[in-house]
Amino acid sequence: MESYRDVFDLTGRRALVTGASRGIGQAIAVEFARRGAHVLIAARTASGLAETVEMATGASGTVTPLQADLRSEASITSAVSDAVSALGGLDILVNNAADDHDSSIEDTELGTWQRVLELNLQSCFLLCKAASPHLIASDHGKVINVASVLGTVAVANDIAYVSAKHGLIGLTRALSLEWAIHGIQINALAPGFVETAMTAPALANEAIAKWIKRSTPMGRWAAATEMTGPAVFLASEASDFMTGQILVVDGGWTAQ
Numbered sequence: 001m002e003s004y005r006d007v008f009d010l011t012g013r014r015a016l017v018t019g020a021s022r023g024i025g026q027a028i029a030v031e032f033a034r035r036g037a038h039v040l041i042a043a044r045t046a047s048g049l050a051e052t053v054e055m056a057t058g059a060s061g062t063v064t065p066l067q068a069d070l071r072s073e074a075s076i077t078s079a080v081s082d083a084v085s086a087l088g089g090l091d092i093l094v095n096n097a098a099d100d101h102d103s104s105i106e107d108t109e110l111g112t113w114q115r116v117l118e119l120n121l122q123s124c125f126l127l128c129k130a131a132s133p134h135l136i137a138s139d140h141g142k143v144i145n146v147a148s149v150l151g152t153v154a155v156a157n158d159i160a161y162v163s164a165k166h167g168l169i170g171l172t173r174a175l176s177l178e179w180a181i182h183g184i185q186i187n188a189l190a191p192g193f194v195e196t197a198m199t200a201p202a203l204a205n206e207a208i209a210k211w212i213k214r215s216t217p218m219g220r221w222a223a224a225t226e227m228t229g230p231a232v233f234l235a236s237e238a239s240d241f242m243t244g245q246i247l248v249v250d251g252g253w254t255a256q
Ligand SMILES: NC(=O)c1ccc[n+]([C@@H]2O[C@H](COP(=O)([O-])OP(=O)(O)OC[C@H]3O[C@@H](n4cnc5c(N)ncnc54)[C@H](OP(=O)(O)O)[C@@H]3O)[C@@H](O)[C@H]2O)c1
Pocket: 018, 019, 020, 021, 022, 023, 024, 025, 042, 043, 044, 045, 046, 048, 068, 069, 070, 071, 095, 096, 097, 098, 099, 119, 146, 147, 148, 149, 190, 191, 192, 193, 194, 195, 196, 197, 198, 199
């Protein structure tokens, strides 16, 4: 009889998770470490990174902080090489760092558009490019691009963010075809509305907060920890025959 194997196990996997100083990235990094992964977390805020390390106390894996601004190509290249030297290689890349700037085309200056695209799309391209040889060398290469439901459908007055997230889903599909032959799976995780610092202004706006609750069939926002199960699935052997796909986790929002 074949012995039982946990297909969600991440023991010994080496992961880089960007934007893990709070919110969804923090929850994912801690869950990966609890499942045995060695995780390098990259973001700008030292206190948030330290909090993530603290939250992973007692985990069978480890969390190592790296302070980095992922808007610059140089810091992306050195974040990947720091991860590879600290962890001895790289199996999993989670492109999660992003920011938002809700505005219409009239109210979006070119500089704002460029800043949003630079972090939410270009940094993911550069991280994939820098990680590529290491993921090819790994026997378990996985990339998770944290996109959004707003990468699959649009809302008005969020032009740069919606465009970047649609681009990230395009990048996921295009790269899945280039990497399939190398045994790397790359998928997008598309959350619906999640309570984090990014959505704090929406949550504080009564009309918007009400609209989000009303328009989500499950009638509530998600907690960041509700993204960890889908992320573990996409990082683990459980998803080994899945690539170039979008895993939508939105309480039914896009089912309507
Ligand atoms: N919350 C939602 O409802 C929702 C819905 C769909 C998709 N998402 C996506 O989920 C991901 C995480 O979002 P979240 O809600 O958890 O947001 P969040 O709480 O604002 O966290 C964003 C993370 O990105 C990091 N970051 C921002 N700018 C950075 C930079 N220049 N260099 C390095 N790190 C940077 C932040 O850390 P520092 O500030 O310390 O650098 C932080 O750790 C994003 O891709 C977002 O688009 C969120």
